[in-house]
Structures are given as C-alpha cells and as structure tokens.
Amino acid sequence: MSQMSEMSATIEELRKCAAAISDAANWLVEQFSSDEPEPEAAPAEPVLTLEAVRAVLADKSRAGFTAQIRSLLQKYGANKLSGVNPVNYKALLADAEGLTDAT
Numbered sequence: 001m002s003q004m005s006e007m008s009a010t011i012e013e014l015r016k017c018a019a020a021i022s023d024a025a026n027w028l029v030e031q032f033s034s035d036e037p038e039p040e041a042a043p044a045e046p047v048l049t050l051e052a053v054r055a056v057l058a059d060k061s062r063a064g065f066t067a068q069i070r071s072l073l074q075k076y077g078a079n080k081l082s083g084v085n086p087v088n089y090k091a092l093l094a095d096a097e098g099l100t101d102a103t
Helices: 003-033 050-075 086-099
Strands: none
Touching: 050 086
C-alpha cells in the first residue's frame, strides 16, 4: 500500500471516529436533557428602594420613634436616610421594626 493510500485510509478512519463521537454526544444530550425538568429558580427577593424604606421610617417617626430612628441612621453611618448604603436597607428595616418604646 502506498503512502497516499495509507493516509487516505487513516483520514477515513478519523472521520468515522469523529462521526461516532458526535453520535454518542448527541445521544447523551437526548438522554440527560429531556428526562429531568430544570429546577425552578427561587423567587427573587424584592429590592428595597429608598422610598420604601423612607415610608416605613416615616411611619415609625410619626409613632414617636424619631430619636431612635436618628440613632439607627447613625448606626449605619449616616445622618439621613439618603446617606445609608442600600445594602443595609434590609437590616435597617429589621432594626426599625424592633423599636417598641416611643420616648
């Protein structure tokens, strides 16, 4: 067998192997993608906005917690609500909800 015919035979074998691998990959995709439903994404927690936090704090302030609200703002490094990092809104609201003694 000449070198060219050996090379042709090798190339043909490589193509057959590639086709077999492609068929196997397609079969695996069919087997594992259609049987199991995708897990549902957890519902996203609503994003707290400045306005939503302001409304809660305003209600607390009207209920007599103005001094405590001021202290909470300082706890989060601000003199007013707009100075509080939005990352801290959830914790700030939790602290505000815990206020019980209006003085």
